[in-house]
Amino acid sequence: MTEKLSPKIDSKIQPNFEKIAFDLESTLNGVVTLKASTSEQAFTASVLGTERQGYGVHIIDSGLILTIGYLVAEAEQIWITTNSGQVIEGHALAYDYETGFGLVQCLGELDAPTIPLGNSNLIKANDDVIVAGAGGKATAITAKIAARAEFAGYWEYVIENAIFSAPSHPNWGGAALLNNAGEVCGIGSLFVNKIESDAMQREGNMIVPVELLDERLQELKLYGQTLSSPRPWLGxxxxxxxxxxxxxxxxxxxxxxxxxxxxxxxxxxxxxxxxxxxxxxxxxxxxxxxxxxxxxxxxxxxxxxxxxxxxxxxxxxxxxxxxxx
The missing domain is CATH 2.30.42.10 (PDZ domain)
Structure with a gap:
């Protein structure tokens, strides 16, 4: 789940700037690279490793970054790299186990624009989207929504209306799913070798929809967790x-x-x-x-x-x- 970032994406599936209705170049600068590390004594180290790398999305101009939680679980140090080359430290603000989202707070002024949260409830099968990592066009792909369906992960995880996109982004962890207005509607979580709810059963990515943040974001920002009763966990x-x-x-x-x-x-x-x-x-x-x-x-x-x-x-x-x- 904490894959090493791969080489550049085939130019054939990179987005065509001339066909995009919003300022794609500026928007892509709101996606940053995250490098997180933790100690071998961390509870998750045996499963997730001690060194993790992926992406995050700058969503609030105070330096708040939305990512996928497994990248920053128990992180003791996080470094954020922007497309402009800025490298700045952050800290793990929250990991919401039920949704899978993580939040990182930048410890300084971040040289990256914010990307607004969109309404992921409007995302439906066959919609055109962009799935983007940090690095601009070279790490972005054009994709289709293959399905909206329930997803269960073997690590005691279920979300009801996950987004499945195809083709797969090779560096999916924390990647931004952008709608046709340049808003972030989901965060990349997994590679799926066969999307069961897709008629063509293509390979693709499971994307966590931002609609799951609607009632949680404020508590996660304030307390680092939600205040609802936690689910039983068996490990x-x-x-x-x-x-x-x-x-x-x-x-x-x-x-x-x-x-x-x-x-x-x-x-x-x-x-x-x-x-x-x-x-x-x-x-x-x-x-x-x-x-x-x-x-x-x-x-x-x-x-x-x-x-x-x-x-x-x-x-x-x-x-x-x-x-x-």
Whole structure:
């Protein structure tokens, strides 16, 4: 999830400035490069690594940058590079686990224009968009919206109306999805090798829509987190196999690992409920109660079925907390 930035994009899919209704060159200068580092002792280091690089979008002229959260999770140092060549330090202001967004505050005056937030609810299948990294036209592509659909990630993550774009941007992490008015409507999160809800099942990117920020941005700016009750978190990675769910990975010292679950275990039921999709599987966990609740489950290990209960936690208690003013 923290890919190294690749070489330049094929000029054939770069945007044609003459066909764009807004000032694309100026707008692209609002996308910056982020380089973040954390220590090997960070809770997420074993999964996300200690050195991460991607993009962010300057959305408020106080130096507030919107990015994808995994780039800056537990970051101890962040450097921001603008298209003008300015290099300036920032700090991780917030990581919203439910949406996946991260916020970075620039520690000084940023030499980059702001890009306004658009109405991502208006983005629909077959719309023309631009997906852009930092570096101007050379790191931007023209794309189509392949689908709007629910997305479930194996790391205990679900969003209801994700944006899927195609073709894929090779450096997707934190890239800006721009509408035809030059507004940012989403932030790049993942490469998807087959978009299931797309009739052509193309490869592309999963983009987190900015509509998810509507009721969260102010709290994230003020407190570094939302004030709603946190979801229960087990620290496991799950993959659907038919109507069951296999544990394909575990956070070291996370609740699932400490509770005795192992990679390869198959979870048959959550709280006596069979799940029908990965999204439903995670929601069945979240529906039990807030973080700290016990999560009963039936598992199969090496052909033997047993029952166990895992004590969930608020992941914010385990991860290094973002700084905030």
């Amino acid at each position: 496991m990675f799950a993959s659907q196999i038919d109507q069951d769910f296999e544990i394909v990975g575990l956070y070291n010292n996370g609740p699932a690992a400490l509770g005795g679950l192992e990679t390869g275990d198959v979870i048959l039921e959550i709280n006596n409920i069979k799940s029908h999709s990965l999204a439903n599987f995670f929601r069945n966990i979240w529906n039990i109660g807030p973080a700290g609740c016990e999560v009963p489950m039936k598992i199969m290990r090496n052909g033997s079925v047993s029952e166990t209960t895992i004590l969930s936690v608020d992941r914010r208690d385990l991860w290094k907390k973002p700084q905030f003013h």
